[in-house]
Amino acid sequence: MTLLSVRGLAKSYGGRRVLDGIDLDVAEHEVVVLIGASGSGKSTLLRCVNLLEDLDDGQIVLDGVDISDPRLNPDIARRSMGVVFQSFNLFPHMTVLDNITLAPRVVHGVPRPQAEADAQALLARVGLPEKANAYPDHLSGGQQQRVAIARALAYHPRLLLLDEITSALDPELVGEVLSLVRDLATTGRTILMATHEMGFAKQVADRVCFLDEGRLVEQGPPSQILTSPTHPRTRQFLHRVIEAGRL
Template sequence: MTRPLLSVRGLRKTYGSHVVLDGLDLDVAPHECVALIGASGSGKSTLLRCVDLLETLDDGVIELDGDDVSDPRVDADAVRARIGIVFQAYNLFPHLRVVDNVALAPRRVHGVSKQQAEHEAIEVLRRVGLADKARAWPDELSGGQQQRVAVARALVTKPLLLLLDEVTSALDPELVGEVLALLRDLSEEGTTMVLATHEMAFARDVAHRVAFLDGGRVLEQGPPAQVLGEPQEDRTRTFLARVLGGF
């Protein structure tokens, strides 16, 4: 059996008396795309932030490619250099052109020369269909284009794992499709991804596995057709009835 690229065991995260993650377990295989679904507050975003070590863990173990990255002695910046993360907000630097936004991490984090970083940035912009916008300013782009630049910025360092947190939720409906098409391409290329999403059709069509979070745990997981079409848990059926109708 292939060793998981990401292994989360017994993950617990609280804010005061509020338990957000309650002993959550999740494995992600190399080249797998896992979609996290669940109601607001179920722990999807917090899980992604914990994996990227943007939150301190109260308990549990996170392993990335066999390394325990949840050990308090671990260099968090070194771990984040192996992970790409994209949030709802694009968070592009408005004073930097698109190519410089994408080239920033290779230069600052990985010590790549300016010329090489720019070359790599343009290549990844070409990959996301925006090479022609390399010299544009962020405010000259549509929301969908800005989100694709944010994905390019996460990809340019060739991360082992790509985390995506509701990356279409801030977009106008007509712009959602272009971002989802990019993610579909990345999945088909074998990029290992964990994405929190409310786009059920996308989860059904693109993800290899869907994990339903409820009460800070993975309550149900499996192939999209099973979880979204024939859920076994009452809570899953209730959630899907609300967002999809039926059941």
């Protein structure tokens, strides 16, 4: 079953075409990884899917609903999506528990005792059960990103969007966050993520999509895209990745 369908998605900033007619389907329980050079449109695509950016053209259908319809309240559509960005975006004045329970309580009307019980279960799942009453600035970057993922999962989203979630981390913290995403992938989560971690993409992705200058140039299973791509631009990009020791 197709959970997300993107058709003809276009977006420009100041006359510069950032997304140029993107067509993309994501099946339920599928892990789709977006790769490409910085500025290729990966983050903009995720922000458009989450309706954080206005579309210049195109259509986004989530679970059979055209969420790009301007008559639709975008906040309603976002309730079906969890999103984690490069920066952690945790509220510094709130404890970890309050950060995770805020949306379920305020947006979804979950009673506080249930929201807190669910949050404690999520903290155990991400390996931080003892950090419920800690404040974000008392956590490492990797711990903050794991809390951000727990927060994104707190309202049981159908689709999880992950935007370069390890790019702001020190190298030694990258592994703990990617390990968590790997665990989520094995439980059947539907994930659309952008990453520069090619080795991780090779291990976890059901499908890899290469973006270049706002176009989806090539897509397929990681065994094909990352080892024997057909498009010259994909081969050039991966050659540079290999030279940098990232694949």
